[in-house]
Every structure is written in structure tokens, then in C-alpha cells.
Amino acid sequence: xxxxxxxxxxxxxxxxxxxxxxxxxxxxxxxxxxxxxxxxxxxxxxxxxxxxxxxxxxxxxxxxxxxxxxxxxxxxxxxxxxxxxxxxxxxxxxxxxxxxxxxxxxxxxxxxxxxxxxxxxxxxxxxxxxxxxxxxxxxxxxxxxxxxxxxxxxxxxxxxxxxxxxxxxxxxxxxxxxxxxxxxxxxxxxxxxxxxxxxxxxxxxxxxxxxxxxxxxxxxxxxxxxxxxxxxxxxxxxxxxxxxxxxxxxxxxxxxxxxxxxxxxxxxxxxxxxxxxxxxxxxxxxxxxxxxxxxxxxxxxxxxxxxxxxxxxxxxxxxxxxxxxxxxxxxxxxxxxxxxxxxxxxxxxxxxxxxxxxxxxxxxxxxxxxxxxxxxxxxxxxxxxxxxxxxxxxxxxxxxxxxxxxx
Amino acid sequence: xxxxxxxxxxxxxxxxxxxxxxxxxxxxxxxxxxxxxxxxxxxxxxxxxxxxxxxxxxxxxxxxxxxxxxxxxxxxxxxxxxxxxxxxxxxxxxxxxxxxxxxxxxxxxxxxxxxxxxxxxxxxxxxxxxxxxxxxxxxxxxxxxxxxxxxxxxxxxxxxxxxxxxxxxxxxxxxxxxxxxxxxxxxxxxxxxxxxxxxxxxxxxxxxxxxxxxxxxxxxxxxxxxxxxxxxxxxxxxxxxxxxxxxxxxxxxxxxxxxxxxxxxxxxxxxxxxxxxxxxxxxxxxxxxxxxxxxxxxxxxxxxxxxxxxxxxxxxxxxxxxxxxxxxxxxxxxxxxxxxxxxxxxxxxxxxxxxxxxxxxxxxxxxxxxxxxxxxxxxxxxxxxxxxxxxxxxxxxxxxxxxxxxx
Numbered sequence: 001x002x003x004x005x006x007x008x009x010x011x012x013x014x015x016x017x018x019x020x021x022x023x024x025x026x027x028x029x030x031x032x033x034x035x036x037x038x039x040x041x042x043x044x045x046x047x048x049x050x051x052x053x054x055x056x057x058x059x060x061x062x063x064x065x066x067x068x069x070x071x072x073x074x075x076x077x078x079x080x081x082x083x084x085x086x087x088x089x090x091x092x093x094x095x096x097x098x099x100x101x102x103x104x105x106x107x108x109x110x111x112x113x114x115x116x117x118x119x120x121x122x123x124x125x126x127x128x129x130x131x132x133x134x135x136x137x138x139x140x141x142x143x144x145x146x147x148x149x150x151x152x153x154x155x156x157x158x159x160x161x162x163x164x165x166x167x168x169x170x171x172x173x174x175x176x177x178x179x180x181x182x183x184x185x186x187x188x189x190x191x192x193x194x195x196x197x198x199x200x201x202x203x204x205x206x207x208x209x210x211x212x213x214x215x216x217x218x219x220x221x222x223x224x225x226x227x228x229x230x231x232x233x234x235x236x237x238x239x240x241x242x243x244x245x246x247x248x249x250x251x252x253x254x255x256x257x258x259x260x261x262x263x264x265x266x267x268x269x270x271x272x273x274x275x276x277x278x279x280x281x282x283x284x285x286x287x288x289x290x291x292x293x294x295x296x297x298x299x300x301x302x303x304x305x306x307x308x309x310x311x312x313x314x315x316x317x318x319x320x321x322x323x324x325x326x327x328x329x330x331x332x333x334x335x336x337x338x339x340x341x342x343x344x345x346x347x348x349x350x351x352x353x354x355x356x357x358x359x360x361x362x363x364x365x366x367x368x369x370x371x372x373x374x375x376x377x378x379x380x381x382x383x384x385x386x387x388x389x390x391x392x393x394x395x396x397x398x399x400x401x402x403x404x405x406x407x
Numbered sequence: 408x409x410x411x412x413x414x415x416x417x418x419x420x421x422x423x424x425x426x427x428x429x430x431x432x433x434x435x436x437x438x439x440x441x442x443x444x445x446x447x448x449x450x451x452x453x454x455x456x457x458x459x460x461x462x463x464x465x466x467x468x469x470x471x472x473x474x475x476x477x478x479x480x481x482x483x484x485x486x487x488x489x490x491x492x493x494x495x496x497x498x499x500x501x502x503x504x505x506x507x508x509x510x511x512x513x514x515x516x517x518x519x520x521x522x523x524x525x526x527x528x529x530x531x532x533x534x535x536x537x538x539x540x541x542x543x544x545x546x547x548x549x550x551x552x553x554x555x556x557x558x559x560x561x562x563x564x565x566x567x568x569x570x571x572x573x574x575x576x577x578x579x580x581x582x583x584x585x586x587x588x589x590x591x592x593x594x595x596x597x598x599x600x601x602x603x604x605x606x607x608x609x610x611x612x613x614x615x616x617x618x619x620x621x622x623x624x625x626x627x628x629x630x631x632x633x634x635x636x637x638x639x640x641x642x643x644x645x646x647x648x649x650x651x652x653x654x655x656x657x658x659x660x661x662x663x664x665x666x667x668x669x670x671x672x673x674x675x676x677x678x679x680x681x682x683x684x685x686x687x688x689x690x691x692x693x694x695x696x697x698x699x700x701x702x703x704x705x706x707x708x709x710x711x712x713x714x715x716x717x718x719x720x721x722x723x724x725x726x727x728x729x730x731x732x733x734x735x736x737x738x739x740x741x742x743x744x745x746x747x748x749x750x751x752x753x754x755x756x757x758x759x760x761x762x763x764x765x766x767x768x769x770x771x772x773x774x775x776x777x778x779x780x781x782x783x784x785x786x787x788x789x790x791x792x793x794x795x796x797x798x799x800x801x802x803x804x805x806x807x808x809x810x811x812x813x814x
Contacts, residue, residue, distance in 0.1 A: 010500050017506040017518050019683050024692025026497050038500050042492035050500055059496035064694055069492055079489075085449035085476055087670040089466035089778065090433050093417050093445050093457055099424040111424050116523040116672060117693035127557060131565030148692045149556075150534060155690035158538030165569040232694075258694050263494040265523065265672045265695040276426050283562035285431025285555045286524035287471055287639075287665050288672040371496065 001034045002053045002367055010038050010050065024148070025062060031374065032359035034366050042069035044383035047371065055371035056388045056395075060379035063233050063344075066259035067304055068383025074262045077300035081293045091290035098295045101302050102260075102270065107241050108250040109270035113279065115289050118232035118257035119147030121267040122193070124284050125253045126151065128271070129191030129226045131278035137185040139192040139225075141172035143200055146193055146230050146255075172198050173208040175215040182219050189225040192216060194251070196234045196243035197340060199377045202355070204348060205340030213249040226252040226275060232267065235259055236305055237314070237343050237379065264297035310382035317389050318342035318380040324393040332400040346377045357403060364402040368395030408441045409460045409774055417445050417457065431555070432469060438781065439766035441773050449476035451790035454778065462778035463795045463802075467786035470640055470751075473666035474711055475790025481669045484707035488700045498697035505702045508709050509667075509677065514648050515657040516677035520686065522696050525639035525664035526554030528674040529600070531691050532660045533558065535678070536598030536633045538685035544592040546599040546632075548579035550607055553600055553637050553662075579605050580615040582622045589626050598633040599623060601658070603641045603650035604747060606784045609762070611755060612747030620656040633659040633682060639674065642666055643712050644721070644750055644786065671704035717789035724796050725749035725787040731800040739807040753784045764810060771809040775802030 014021040014037075020029070028035040036049035045068060047057040060066070067074065081094070099112040115121055130136060138151075146152045150163040170181035172195070182189060194216055197207045220227040229251035234243055236259045242251060252275055257267030265288070271279055304310060322342045329336040334357075335350035349357040358374035365372055370392045372378060421428040421444075427436070435442040443456035452475060454464040467473070474481065488501070506519040522528055533545060545558075553559045557570040577588035579602070589596060601623055604614045627634040636658035641650050643666045649658060659682055664674030672695070678686055711717060729749045736743040741764075742757035756764040765781035772779055777799045779785060 010503050013507065014503045017503065017510050018520065019518050019678075019686035022498075023520055023687070024690070024696060026692075026697045028497070037497055038502075039495045039497045040491065040499065042495045047492070047495055049497075057496055061494045061496050062694065064494045069495070070490075075489070079486075082482070082486075083477075084447065085454070087468045087471045087672070088446045088449045088454055088476070089464055089468050090435070090444055090446045090456075091429075092447065095445075096417050096421045096424065100420065103424050111426050113425065113430055116695065117527065119693060120524065123556070127560075127565035129565075130567065136567050136569075148690060149530070153534075153690050155688075158534035158536075158685070158689045160537065160543050160573055162543075162569045162572040165572075166567055263698075265494070265698060265701075267694070271426075278565070279426035280430070281562075282565045283431070283555060283560050285433075286526060287469065287674070288523065289431060290433045291670075291672060294672075 001363070003051050004036055004049070006050045007036045007038050032363050034363040044068040045381055045385070045388050055366065055369055056384070056392050058370065058372045058378040058380065060381050061263055063237070063258040063379045064263045065379070065381045066236055067262050067301065067310055068381050069263065071262055073304055074297050074300045078264060078293050078297040081296035084292070086293040087288050087291040092292040094292050094295040094299060095290065098299045101299055102268065105240060105302060105306060106254065106270055107245050108252070108254065108272050110273045111271050111276055111279065113269045114295065115267050115269070116265055116286055117147070118255070118267050119149045120286065121232060121255035121257055121269050122146040122152070122230055123149050124269045125191070125228045125255050127282045127284065128253065128269070128275055128279045129228060131282050132190065132226055132275055133224055135188050135190040135225070136166045137168055137188045138166060138190055139168050139170060139181050139185070141193070141195065142169045144172060144193065144195050145200065173212045175212055178215060178219060182223055187223070189223050191226040191228050192220055194227060194229045196229060196231060196238065199233060199340055199344065199346065202375045204337055205346040205377055210247045213244050213247045217249045228253040228255065230255045232257040234344065238341055240305055240311060260301060261294045261298040262301045264294040266294035266298050314343050314380050314382050314384070317384045317386055318345065320386060321380070321389045321392060324389065325396055328393070328397050328400050332404055334400065340377055343380045344377050347372065348375065360403045360406060361399045364399035365395045368398050370395040408770070410458050411443055411456070413457045414443045414445050439770050441770040451475040452788055452792070452795050462773065462776055463791070463799050465777065465779045465785040465787065467788050468670055470644070470665040470786045471670045472786070472788045473643055474669050474708065474717055475788050476670065478669055480711055481704050481707045484703040485671060485700050488703035491699070493700040494695050494698040499699040501699050501702040501706060502697065505706045508706055509675065512647060512709060512713060513661065513677055514652050515659070515661065515679050517680045518678050518683055518686065520676045521702065522674050522676070523672055523693055524554070525662070525674050526556045527693065528639060528662035528664055528676045529553040529559070529637055530556050531676045532598070532635045532662050534689045534691065535660065535676070535682055535686045536635060538689050539597065539633055539682055540631055542595050542597040542632070543573045544575055544595045545573060545597055546575050546577060546588050546592070548600070548602065549576045551579060551600065551602050552607065580619045582619055585622060585626060589630055594630070596630050596632040598635050599627055601634060601636045603636060603638060603645065606640060606747055606751065606753065609782045611744055612753040612784055617654045620651050620654045624656045635660040635662065637662045639664040641751065645748055647712055647718060667708060668701045668705040669708045671701040673701035673705050721750050721787050721789050721791070724791045724793055725752065727793060728787070728796045728799060731796065732803055735800070735804050735807050739811050741807065747784055750787045751784050754779065755782065767810045767813060768806045771806035772802045775805050777802040
């Protein structure tokens with residue numbers, strides 16, 4: 001196991017001044033021993049923990065790193081704006097330029113609103129959808145994560161039944177279940193949330209059928225409800241447009257975050273003209289929603305998305321990793337399921353419900369300088385090179401050898 | 408009126424790609440003509456709009472500017488961290504150091520959690536208060552602003568009755584009304600939100616009585632409910648501790664934002680040991696909640712709060728402004744009510760319900776290089792100098808002369 005002496009000492013201090021020492025999705029408390037909690041620096045595809053261990057990082061800040069940590073174009077745009085001002089008594093022109101740029105790139109979008117958390121974006125969409133026809137019910141796929149606000153957080157502690165009184169659940173990728181949910185709402189449907197593909201923790205990832213995506217669009221149209229596609233986790237990593245565009249399905253609202261500022265704090269809601277008036281009538285705001293530095297970073301990110309081969313490169317290196325690991329799993333006789341798109345891989349061992357094998361495998365890789373996750377989907381960035389993948393494949397092979405001994 | 412040619416051209420573009428052109432609290436659509444919407448830069452106590460007009464800024468980014476825009480210590484700490492990394496796959500040691508620093512400064516606090524929006528902080532407090540004893544009802548003063556989430560946003564469009572089913576309203580600073588609200592909740596009270604002083608738009612600001620603050624504490628104790636003091640707008644600008652500490656009243660939870668990162672995107676919940684377990688049991692998170700740059704900025708801000716005379720200086724210059732304007736109002740025979748603390752002044756003309764006089768006065772000041780608000784509380788920063796106040800008093804005198812002609 002890597003030396004984590006400084007890490008562990010910081011965590012002891014943390015337990016005194018932060019409930020449980022850490023909260024939320026970046027907690028490593030549920031991960032096996034060996035995962036560092038604190039990082040000292042990041043560059044390109046690499047992170048260094050506080051004890052100086054270096055990793056090829058396959059979590060990419062849980063998806064916020066799209067082009068590489070500290071991408072030069074993004075950082076120089078952010079820095080230039082920081083010299084002028086960040087949070088002022090009004091936005092800068094960048095707010096408008098960024099909206100123009102984003103809207104020009106996403107087929108369904110006629111307008112944009114900017115916020116901070118992914119949950120801000122999904123919650124704005126919720127309020128806007130209800131404002132659209134003054135209807136109340138929201139359709140969610142059971143177990144789908146759309147943020148940590150009371151209407152969707154996966155833990156019910158502190159949440160009241162009233163927070164979810166207007167939520168109707170259905171089974172993802174099941175047209176019959178979706179149709180039933182529309183019926184159950186008795187004409188009071190504001191909107192339906194869709195995830196481009198299914199990517200929950202501890203589960204194999206999968207894409208829905210085209211039938212399902214088209215049924216979602218058709219049912220929304222029949223009920224004059226809004227189709228909201230949540231691209232917070234997927235956005236710009238699978239496509240330069242909404243992911244479902246490839247299936248010919250356009251949402252009315254889409255929600256974005258994580259990758260759009262390449263690590264700078266910004267999220268967004270995009271909408272079509274149909275929802276413009278509703279979006280204008282609601283009141284949503286935040287202290288830093290007009291800050292210019294993250295807008296400069298997002299603009300520089302979107303420009304690279306548009307002009308570079310970042311997507312093709314990320315897909316190619318991700319496929320190389322997937323192929324290499326598949327070959328090794330076969331060679332060492334492990335049934336490892338690699339699901340979801342290669343750029344957002346989920347890797348789960350078969351017959352490993354407590355993730356014991358998966359955990360042992362990823363912990364072994366940490367020692368060899370690769371940071372993978374045993375049960376959460378991972379992320380690749382445009383900064384990952386074929387050389388980084390080779391280094392990772394050395395780590396994964398060593399890890400397969402190590403866990404072979406445990407059988 | 409100032410030339411706002413570039414500003415107006417940008418706003419025309421904005422109307423195409425942003426619903427209504429602008430949303431939220433930084434919209435100038437409800438302000439009289441003459442207010443710029445877009446700013447090009449900021450430094451110290453000054454902002455420049457996109458047409459090059461310079462203003463002594465009394466909105467201070469709606470309270471996010473505490474020590475001056477681009478404060479050197481804050482910016483150099485932020486920059487140094489930016490060179491290492493911002494949003495990574497885990498927090499840096501700064502998360503713990505910042506929690507230690509903040510907790511050491513605030514009397515009631517034993518722990519801290521960090522988030523992004525003020526609404527994040529008030530919403531975490533809501534969920535934690537409900538988790539504390541598994542109770543549901545939340546007591547809010549009628550009309551008090553605690554953020555733009557559905558349970559509190561001032562506009563009801565898109566909000567459902569269920570979003571507020573567990574909210575009980577009472578009259579601020581009225582012990583009887585508060586007592587009745589506790590009774591109405593029939594033992595199901597999770598928490599009571601308190602604002603250090605009353606600071607709503609279009610209203611004179613005022614401090615509550617000590618009796619009221621103590622009654623709030625006592626009633627919470629009697630019902631084993633939590634007292635939540637919302638310091639998002641007031642925090643660090645009136646005091647180096649919770650504002651009600653001066654009256655001997657300590658909350659169980661306090662919520663912070665705006666000033667704590669001097670413009671960098673961070674907010675916080677502080678809590679006492681009593682609430683630690685509940686805070687640990689809830690699930691709240693956000694994509695950028697572990698970002699290190701705003702934590703570096705907040706740490707540098709808190710250190711200056713602790714070591715400098717920023718507070719005494721801000722109070723002194725603010726009082727100088729208040730005295731000077733009071734003298735001018737008297738001289739030009741206007742009844743101008745300056746309410747709230749001088750560092751967060753509200754300025755409303757008597758018998759001016761549509762803010763016609765107030766709007767004309769502040770618009771006249773814009774021309775003379777001072778940016779004041781006609782109906783929202785304002786903010787002074789530690790970067791405001793006596794020379795800036797003198798310049799502002801020249802502007803306000805010119806404005807009094809101008810509006811005298813309108814009578």
C-alpha cells in the first residue's frame with residue numbers, strides 16, 4: 001500500500017472540525033483502505049496526493065476535468081479575467097458571449113442560464129418545467145442521480161415526504177413503465193428527466209434503446225410536458241451536442257456542469273424557445289452566478305471543444321485502455337465487465353457484489369500509480385496520452401497478478 | 408446620464424440568448440434607466456462599466472467584496488493554489504485548515520461544511536435541522552430572504568405548495584408571533600431561521616430587540632429545535648463573530664457566504680457539536696465543493712479578518728458617509744432614512760413608495776461616479792477610503808441639487 005502518513009494525519013484533524021471528517025461524493029470512507037483523501041496538485045492527466053504519490057487519474061475531478069488539469073488555454077483565459085475582476089456588482093460581457101457560444105453549439109438550445117452546482121441546473125429545470133404550464137408532477141427514473149437537493153438526494157435523512165410528493169418514479173429504459181407513469185400523473189406532468197445513459201454506482205452502465213428515447217420525446221409532446229436531458233455528468237465528454245441528438249431526440253431543457261468550465265465552478269441550463277417565457281418568470285439566483293472567471297474558463301473550454309480533436313483523441317485512448325484491460329482480464333481469467341462508453345468506463349467484476357475483488361484490484365493499481373474507482377463510473381480526459389494508458393496497463397497487469405494470488 | 412452605448416448593445420445581444428436578457432439579483436431591469444448592466448473591471452472600491460465609466464461601488468458585488476476587489480493577499484493565495492490545482496478528485500489540505508480557522512473564530516462553531524451558494528448553506532442547514540430529531544417544520548420570518556431555493560424564493564412561479572408545506576411563518580422581531588408559531592407546529596419543529604437584522608428590499612432595515620433574540624434561543628431550547636442564524640449577507644461585515652454574539656445569543660447552526668471568500672465562490676455552514684451527528688448523516692454535495700482555490704481565498708480572507716483593522720476602518724468610513732449624507736439631506740430639505748448598520752446601509756426617502764425620488768437621486772449620482780442602490784441594502788468594504796467617501800459626498804450633493812429641481 002502507498003505511504004499515506006500525511007494524508008492520515010490530516011484526516012485525523014479533519015474529524016475534529018468537519019462532520020465525519022468529510023462529506024459528499026469526494027469522501028473515500030466507503031472505499032477500501034489505500035485511497036488517499038487529499039491531493040496536493042494536479043497537472044494534465046495526473047494528480048499527486050499529499051504524500052507525494054503520483055497517479056494517472058481516472059476520476060478527473062469526478063468529470064470536471066475534460067481537457068486536462070490546468071489546461072493552458074483555459075487557465076490563461078481564467079487568469080486574464082482574474083486580473084480584471086471576478087465577482088462584481090454585475091456580470092461582464094462574457095456572460096453573453098458564453099451564452100451565444102454555448103447556444104450555437106447545442107442543437108436544441110435557444111437560450112442559456114448559468115449557475116454553480118449541477119444540482120442548481122437540475123433544480124432550475126425543475127422549477128422552469130413547473131412554471132411552463134403550471135403543472136406539478138416530475139417523472140424520474142428510479143435510482144437516477146440528478147443532484148443532492150432534497151427532491152433527489154440518494155440519502156433520505158433530513159428529507160420530508162413532501163419534498164418528493166410530486167415525483168413519480170418509473171423504470172429507466174422501459175417504455176411501458178414510462179407510459180404508466182405518464183398515466184399516473186393524470187395530466188399534471190411538468191417534466192420528465194432523462195439521463196443520456198444509465199450510470200449509477202455499483203451497477204453496470206448501459207445506453208437506453210432508441211425506442212425508449214423516442215417514446216420519452218413523444219409522451220412529453222402528447223402531454224405538453226418538457227423533456228429534460230441531464231447532461232451534467234456526460235456533457236461534452238461523449239459528444240459536442242446533447243448525447244441523444246445522435247438518436248434524433250432533442251430535449252426542451254438540458255442541464256450541464258462539471259466539464260463545461262474544465263474545473264472552474266460553473267453549471268448551466270440550456271433551453272428551447274418553448275420554455276423561454278417560463279424561464280424568464282421564475283426567480284433563481286446565487287451570489288457567484290455572475291462571476292466572470294468561470295465564464296472565461298468555460299468560453300475557452302467550449303472553443304477547444306469546437307476547434308480541437310479532444311473528443312476523438314479521448315475516445316481513442318479510452319478504447320485503447322478498454323481493449324488492453326479486456327485482454328489482461330482474459331489472460332488472468334477474470335470476468336471483468338467494462339460497461340458504458342469507454343470515455344466514462346464502469347468496471348465491475350462479475351459475481352463481486354461487495355466489490356471485494358474490484359476493491360483489491362484498484363487498490364493494487366494505486367501502488368503502481370493509477371487511480372481508478374471500484375464502483376463509480378470513471379472519466380478520461382483529452383490529456384490522457386497513449387503513454388499514460390501504457391503505464392496504466394502495466395499497473396493493471398500487476399494488479400491482476402496480485403489479485404490472482406487471492407483466489 | 409452616463410453613456411451606456413456598449414452596455415445597451417450587449418444587452419440587445421443578451422435578450423436573444425438569455426431569458427429576458429438577465430436573471431436573478433444582478434438584473435438592473437427594475438432599476439431606473441441609467442444603471443449599467445455589465446462591468447469591465449474592478450479594483451479596490453471601484454468598478455468600471457463596459458463603457459468606461461468609473462464608480463465608487465457601494466454594492467460590493469452584493470456583499471461578496473469585503474476587503475476590496477482583487478485584494479492582494481487574497482488574490483496571491485488564490486493564484487498560488489491555482490498553479491497547483493483547483494477542482495481535483497479530492498480536496499486539498501486547505502479544506503481542513505480552513506475549517507480549523509473558521510471554527511476557531513466563531514464562538515458557537517465546532518465544525519464546518521463548505522459549499523457554493525448562500526442557498527446551499529441555508530438548504531444544508533434545513534436538511535440538517537430536520538435530520539437532528541427527525542422533525543419537519545421550519546419557522547421563517549415572513550418575507551425574510553434565505554436564498555432562492557423553492558422553499559424560500561420570493562417568486563412563487565414554478566414553486567408548488569408542497570415545497571412549503573412544512574414552513575410556518577411568523578413576524579420578525581415579534582416574540583408573541585414567534586411563540587404562536589412554535590405552538591402551531593405542535594412539537595414537530597426542526598429549526599428556526601433568524602436573520603441578524605432585518606434587511607429586505609424596499610424596507611427600512613432594523614435590528615431586533617435583545618428580548619426577541621433571547622426568546623428565539625429559549626423557545627428553540629424548550630422544543631429541542633435548532634436556532635439557525637443566517638449570516639450569508641451580514642457575516643464578517645458587522646462582526647468577527649456571529650452578529651448575535653454581542654447579545655449573548657449563540658445559534659446551533661450558522662450559514663455563511665458572500666464575504667467569506669472575498670468574491671471567490673464559497674459558502675459555509677457552521678455548527679455546534681449538538682448537530683454534528685445529524686450533519687454527518689445527511690447527503691449533500693456539489694461538483695465544485697472541494698475546489699481548493701476558493702478555500703485558499705477564504706483562508707486568506709479569514710486571516711485578514713483576524714489580524715487587520717478592516718472592520719474598524721470599514722465602520723469608520725461608513726459612518727463618515729452616513730453623517731455626510733445626513734447633513735446634505737438636512738441642508739437640501741429631504742427626509743432621507745438611513746437605516747441598518749452604516750456598513751450595510753439602506754437609504755430610502757420618506758413618502759417615496761415607488762422610489763421615484765430615490766431612483767432619481769441614485770441615477771444622478773451615477774453620473775458623478777458613485778454607484779448606490781435605490782432600494783436594496785448596500786455594502787461598504789475595507790478598500791473604501793475617506794477620500795472615496797469625500798468623492799461620493801460630492802456626487803451625493805450634486806444629486807441632491809439635481810433632485811431639488813424636480814420638486
